[in-house]
Amino acid sequence: MKTTAVFYHAGCPVCVDAEQKLAHALDTQQYQVEIVHLGEQRGRLAEAERLGVKSVPALAIDGNVFHINFGAPLEALK
Amino acid sequence: MKTTAVFYHAGCPVCVDAEQKLAHALDTQQYQVEIVHLGEQRGRLAEAERLGVKSVPALAIDGNVFHINFGAPLEALK
Numbered sequence: 001m002k003t004t005a006v007f008y009h010a011g012c013p014v015c016v017d018a019e020q021k022l023a024h025a026l027d028t029q030q031y032q033v034e035i036v037h038l039g040e041q042r043g044r045l046a047e048a049e050r051l052g053v054k055s056v057p058a059l060a061i062d063g064n065v066f067h068i069n070f071g072a073p074l075e076a077l078k
Numbered sequence: 079m080k081t082t083a084v085f086y087h088a089g090c091p092v093c094v095d096a097e098q099k100l101a102h103a104l105d106t107q108q109y110q111v112e113i114v115h116l117g118e119q120r121g122r123l124a125e126a127e128r129l130g131v132k133s134v135p136a137l138a139i140d141g142n143v144f145h146i147n148f149g150a151p152l153e154a155l156k
Contacts, residue, residue, distance in 0.1 A: 005103065021142050025083065027105040061099050066146045 002032040008048050009057045010039045014071035018057040022068060031061070038077050049074060080110040086126050087135045088117045092149035096135040100146060109139070116155045127152060 007023040009015035019035060026033050036044050038056060048058070052065045055073045059066045085101035087093035097113060104111050114122050116134060126136070130143045133151045137144045 003103075017142065018144060021139050022137070022144050025081075025104050025109055025139060027103060027107075029105075031103060059100070061103060064095065064099050066096060066100050068144050068146055 003030060003062045004034070005031040005062075006034045006036055006060045007057065008036050008038055008044075008053055008060070010072050010077055011037055012056070012071035014069050015057040018059075018068045018071075023057075023059060038074070042077070045074070045078060081108060081140045082112070083109040083140070084112045084114055084138045085135065086114050086116055086122075086131055086138070088150050088155055089115055090134070090149035092147050093135040096137075096146045096149075101135075101137060116152070120155070123152070123156060 005026055007019060009019055023033060023035065038045055038048060051060050051063060053074055055067055056071045057068045059068060083104055085097055087097055101111060101113060116123055116126060129138050129141060131152055133145055134149050135146045137146060
């Protein structure tokens with residue numbers, strides 16, 4: 001069974017770069033990668049916050065949150 | 079030809095977590111992943127700095143640096 005990896009972003013330049021270079025570099029044989037644009041999918045903000053996402057871009061792998069560089073704080077997307 | 083991905087760390091808990099969950103999640107069919115412990119391989123500090131690494135853990139994919147969470151500033155390793 002694949003592990004879930006969710007890449008949260010907000011369309012910012014830092015986010016797009018991380019998505020293209022990092023999120024797409026994950027092993028899709030092992031990981032089910034989902035890309036979530038929190039600016040467009042505000043219904044997912046609570047879930048991201050619950051996981052511990054403080055800023056975007058962030059990658060949550062099996063519930064572990066990795067903040068990648070810094071694009072925007074989660075607060076700015078509410 | 080594989081793309082080079084270098085994971086710079088310093089053995090800190092944040093680093094170890096990122097190494098296990100993120101660096102090892104990269105697609106090894108596409109990426110040649112190298113793990114560099116800057117505390118033990120100080121000769122690589124200049125290279126990391128030149129790439130733009132400011133703190134560890136950091137992942138440099140094809141020259142693009144992604145700082146992942148925050149373990150320690152590069153300055154602390156000199």
